[in-house]
Amino acid sequence: MLINGKWQEKWDPYQKSNEQGEFIRQTSSFRHWITPDGSAGPTGDAGFKAESGRYHLYVALICPWASRTLMLRKLKGLEKVISISVVDPRLSDQGWRFAQQENGIAGSDQDLINGTTYVHQLYTKANQDFTGKATVPILWDKLTNTIVNNESADIIQMLNSAFDEWGNKELNLRPSALLSDIEAYNNWLYEDFNNGVYQAGFAKSQSAYEIANEKVFNTLNKLEQKLQDGRQYIFKEQLTETDIRAFVTLIRFDAAYHGLFKCNLKRICDFPYIQSYMERIYALPGINETVNIDHIKQGYYSIEALNPMGIVPKGPYLNFIAED
Numbered sequence: 001m002l003i004n005g006k007w008q009e010k011w012d013p014y015q016k017s018n019e020q021g022e023f024i025r026q027t028s029s030f031r032h033w034i035t036p037d038g039s040a041g042p043t044g045d046a047g048f049k050a051e052s053g054r055y056h057l058y059v060a061l062i063c064p065w066a067s068r069t070l071m072l073r074k075l076k077g078l079e080k081v082i083s084i085s086v087v088d089p090r091l092s093d094q095g096w097r098f099a100q101q102e103n104g105i106a107g108s109d110q111d112l113i114n115g116t117t118y119v120h121q122l123y124t125k126a127n128q129d130f131t132g133k134a135t136v137p138i139l140w141d142k143l144t145n146t147i148v149n150n151e152s153a154d155i156i157q158m159l160n161s162a163f164d165e166w167g168n169k170e171l172n173l174r175p176s177a178l179l180s181d182i183e184a185y186n187n188w189l190y191e192d193f194n195n196g197v198y199q200a201g202f203a204k205s206q207s208a209y210e211i212a213n214e215k216v217f218n219t220l221n222k223l224e225q226k227l228q229d230g231r232q233y234i235f236k237e238q239l240t241e242t243d244i245r246a247f248v249t250l251i252r253f254d255a256a257y258h259g260l261f262k263c264n265l266k267r268i269c270d271f272p273y274i275q276s277y278m279e280r281i282y283a284l285p286g287i288n289e290t291v292n293i294d295h296i297k298q299g300y301y302s303i304e305a306l307n308p309m310g311i312v313p314k315g316p317y318l319n320f321i322a323e324d
Contacts, residue, residue: 003131005124010093013202013303029132030147031154034139034162041158048141048148050162052081055148056113057155058122058138060096061292062089062299064194064248065152066137071244072159074286076167082159085109087119087136089292089299094118095134107292113142122147153186156241173241185234185242193219194249201261201306209262216257217265220274227273232280239284247281250274254316255293256300260307267316279320293321 001008033041038049057073059066073082087096088108096119099108116122120134126147139148139155149155160173174182192215199212223246226234233243249257250268257263269275282288301312 001133002120002123005128005130007094007118007120013091013305029130030126030138030150032148033154034148034158036162036165041154043154044149047144050165051143052163052166053083054141054143055082056140056142057082057084058087058111058119058136058140059084060087060089060136060299061107061290061295063136064252065135067248067290068244069137069139069152069155069159070290071248071287072156072173074290075171075173075284076159076163078159078163078167081163081166083113085111085113089295090302091299091304092118095120096136105295105298107295113140114145156244160241171239173239173244175238175240178235178238178240181235182240182242186245189219189242189245189249192216194245197249197253197257197261197263200263201257213263213265216263220266220268220271223277224271224273227277233277239281243281247278247287250278251282251291252296252300254318255296259313260300260303269316282320288321291321293318 001012030044032044032048034048034050034055035041035046036050038047040046057069059070061067061070070084073079073084085098086107086109088099088105090097090105098111098117098119099105100110111117111122114122114125116125118134119136119138122138122140123130123132123134125145135150137152137155138150139158140146141148149158157174159167196212196216196219200209200216203209203212223234231237233239234246235242253263254267254269258267268278282291297312301307302310304310
């Protein structure tokens with residue numbers, strides 16, 4: 001954690017807990033928006049105009065929040081518009097770290113934009129007195145050398161529409177006719193599923209774990225029931241942001257959350273309609289490039305507080321993903 005721009009302690013995955021032992025996620029600190037004309041967005045300052053080649057994404061393939069920004073970048077065809085750097089999946093004592101030449105895991109990068117070793121150095125480059133956790137994703141402005149935004153929910157909204165001059169403007173994952181339903185579903189998914197698995201995994205009391213675990217499986221049961229009518233996506237035949245938010249947790253579930261986070265009442269492969277739904281999204285053009293099961297397992301199982309011996313499981317085998 002950074003306090004007034006100085007790294008203070010060994011990285012702690014637990015962030016904050018309340019008196020009941022429930023995991024509380026840190027709120028994001030940088031909330032500027034990229035807009036087509038550079039005007040201010042819903043939060044933050046103006047001056048961040050959508051331009052090809054100006055912005056850079058720092059991501060971790062282990063991280064569901066970061067991976068949903070990668071999915072938007074792929075689906076909108078923005079690979080040549082927004083560059084990326086992928087951190088090493090293994091958590092260090094100073095948090096996220098870029099690949100080192102001598103021992104980097106395949107698929108991770110060095111920071112060729114700013115030359116940093118740790119992600120927290122990007123935060124102090126943007127604000128030398130920054131206090132808080134150094135998280136990914138980070139949307140970086142190469143023109144002004146600062147962080148635009150580190151909230152993935154904001155970033156995926158920007159990628160959906162701000163860069164339509166260069167990307168696939170025919171694809172809109174937030175159609176106005178469905179927007180109120182999308183927002184309601186997003187909030188439910190976040191509270192009970194996306195963040196619910198973390199509340200189970202990082203619970204500090206039995207009751208907090210059981211409450212979180214129940215929310216997670218109630219969500220899966222409801223989603224399985226919804227998909228039984230043969231629909232392609234959550235909102236029938238319309239792919240939306242909600243599907244992206246669901247997918248990033250689903251694809252990590254059997255590999256990480258089922259075992260390490262103790263969400264082990266069932267696996268995703270025990271929900272046939274959800275399994276088929278997840279495979280349909282994985283089969284969308286480019287989405288397979290945003291999923292790296294080795295990074296996911298190496299990353300989650302490097303969390304010393306949950307896995308002190310650092311042993312990475314061999315399985316599970318996901319038969320729809322080609323393995324080396």
